[in-house]
Amino acid sequence: MELFLSQGFDETTVAQIAEAAQVSQMTFFRHFPTKDSVVFDDPYDPVIAGLVAAQDSALPAMERVRRGLLAAWSAMPGPADSAVRDKIGLIAGHPRLAAGIWENNRRTEDLLVKALVGTGVARLEARVAAGSCLGGVTAALLDWAAEPDGQDLRERMGAALALMGAPGDPCGPGGTVRRAR
Amino acid sequence: MELFLSQGFDETTVAQIAEAAQVSQMTFFRHFPTKDSVVFDDPYDPVIAGLVAAQDSALPAMERVRRGLLAAWSAMPGPADSAVRDKIGLIAGHPRLAAGIWENNRRTEDLLVKALVGTGVARLEARVAAGSCLGGVTAALLDWAAEPDGQDLRERMGAALALMGAPGDPCGPGGTVRRAR
DNA sequence: GGCCAAAATGTTAGTCTCTAACATTTAGGC
DNA sequence: GCCTAAATGTTAGAGACTAACATTTTGGCC
Structure with a gap:
C-alpha cells in the first residue's frame, strides 16, 4: 500500500x-x-448478512436491506478514516480497481440474497433489493473518497442510506408496511 | 464472441x-x-441520461432515475434476447468480466449525476439515486441471464424497477411528492 | 491512370502479471 | 537429533499488452 x-x-x-x-x-x-x-480486504460480509437477516421480516426486502446496512455501518469499528480514504481514493482513481469493488459487492450481494430468500423473500426481489442498496452505498463511498474536505465516513453512509429510504421514509419506525409474508 | x-x-x-x-x-x-x-459495447448511455433529465424535476432524485430507466428500457430496440442472454451469461459466469459491467455503469452513473445536478439535485443525492438504481437493474440483469427458462428481458427490467419503487409506489403517477426544488 | 499524403496494418522486441514444476529451506512434534 | 510438513526459492514459460519502426493500403486530386 x-x-x-x-x-x-x-x-x-x-x-x-x-x-x-x-x-x-x-x-x-x-x-x-x-x-x-492487495487492495481488497473486507471481512465484514457475514456481519452485514446477519444484520439484514435480523430485520423485521414483515418489511419489504428493500427496506430490510437498507436497515441492515445502516445497522452494520453503525456497528463497525473500522480503521481510521484517513487510511480508509487513502485506500478508497486509490481505488476510485483507477477504473480497473474500482471495478474490483464490485467483485466484492457481488459476494456480499449473494450472501444478502441467501439471507433474504431464507426468510421467504422472492429471489428477484431479494436480488434487486441487495443490488440496489449496495449500489447506493458504493456510489456514496466513492463520492466520499473523492472529496478532499472530509465528512465522517459513518455519517456519510447514514445519509446515503437515508436518501434511499425516500420518499419521506414512509417505512420509518412504525411506518407503513406494504405486505407481510 | x-x-x-x-x-x-x-x-x-x-x-x-x-x-x-x-x-x-x-x-x-x-x-x-x-x-x-470485446465483450462490452453499450451505446445507450446518452439516451438514458436524456430520459432521466426529462422526468418531472419535482420528484425525488431516486424516483426520477427510476422512471427514466423505465422509459429507457421501454424505448430500446435491442438485439434479440437470445444473443443478449449469451453475452450476459458469458459475463455473469466470469467474475472479472462481471466486474467490468461496473466500469460501464460508472460512466452511466456519471452521466446521470451530471443530468440530475444540472436540474438542481444535490450531488450526494444524485450519486446515491443513480448508483442505487443502476445497482438494482444490474442485479436483475445478471439474475435474468442466469436463468435458462427465459422471461422477456424488457418485462424483467420493468419488474425490477417496479420493485425499487417500493413501498407501494407512493410516488406513482400522481403520488406523494416529497419536496420540490 | 498516376501521385501523394494519411491511415491502417505488420514486425519485432520487450515488459509485466501470473502459472507450473521442481528444488530447497525452515519449523515443530516426537 | 530426526523426520515430516509447511513455507519459500528458482527457473522456465504462457499470455496480455506496449513501443518503435517498417510496410502496405486507401482515397483524394491532377
Whole structure:
C-alpha cells in the first residue's frame, strides 16, 4: 500500500513489492492471488448478512436491506478514516480497481440474497433489493473518497442510506408496511 | 464472441482471435484496447441520461432515475434476447468480466449525476439515486441471464424497477411528492 | 491512370502479471 | 537429533499488452 500510494498502482511492479517485503515474486503470489487483491480486504460480509437477516421480516426486502446496512455501518469499528480514504481514493482513481469493488459487492450481494430468500423473500426481489442498496452505498463511498474536505465516513453512509429510504421514509419506525409474508 | 462462447473466455487467446479475423495481434489491440473490451459495447448511455433529465424535476432524485430507466428500457430496440442472454451469461459466469459491467455503469452513473445536478439535485443525492438504481437493474440483469427458462428481458427490467419503487409506489403517477426544488 | 499524403496494418522486441514444476529451506512434534 | 510438513526459492514459460519502426493500403486530386 505504501508503494501504491507513493508511486501509483500501475507504476508499482510486484517485483518491487516482493523486494520491499524481502521475499521472492513467487511467494508474493502465494499470499495474494493477484496484484489487485492487495487492495481488497473486507471481512465484514457475514456481519452485514446477519444484520439484514435480523430485520423485521414483515418489511419489504428493500427496506430490510437498507436497515441492515445502516445497522452494520453503525456497528463497525473500522480503521481510521484517513487510511480508509487513502485506500478508497486509490481505488476510485483507477477504473480497473474500482471495478474490483464490485467483485466484492457481488459476494456480499449473494450472501444478502441467501439471507433474504431464507426468510421467504422472492429471489428477484431479494436480488434487486441487495443490488440496489449496495449500489447506493458504493456510489456514496466513492463520492466520499473523492472529496478532499472530509465528512465522517459513518455519517456519510447514514445519509446515503437515508436518501434511499425516500420518499419521506414512509417505512420509518412504525411506518407503513406494504405486505407481510 | 463465437470463440468466447464455444471455448470460454480465458481459454481463448487474442492470438486465436487475431487469426480468426485474419489479422495480426497488433491490429487487434489497435481496435480493442483490451481483450475484455470485446465483450462490452453499450451505446445507450446518452439516451438514458436524456430520459432521466426529462422526468418531472419535482420528484425525488431516486424516483426520477427510476422512471427514466423505465422509459429507457421501454424505448430500446435491442438485439434479440437470445444473443443478449449469451453475452450476459458469458459475463455473469466470469467474475472479472462481471466486474467490468461496473466500469460501464460508472460512466452511466456519471452521466446521470451530471443530468440530475444540472436540474438542481444535490450531488450526494444524485450519486446515491443513480448508483442505487443502476445497482438494482444490474442485479436483475445478471439474475435474468442466469436463468435458462427465459422471461422477456424488457418485462424483467420493468419488474425490477417496479420493485425499487417500493413501498407501494407512493410516488406513482400522481403520488406523494416529497419536496420540490 | 498516376501521385501523394494519411491511415491502417505488420514486425519485432520487450515488459509485466501470473502459472507450473521442481528444488530447497525452515519449523515443530516426537 | 530426526523426520515430516509447511513455507519459500528458482527457473522456465504462457499470455496480455506496449513501443518503435517498417510496410502496405486507401482515397483524394491532377
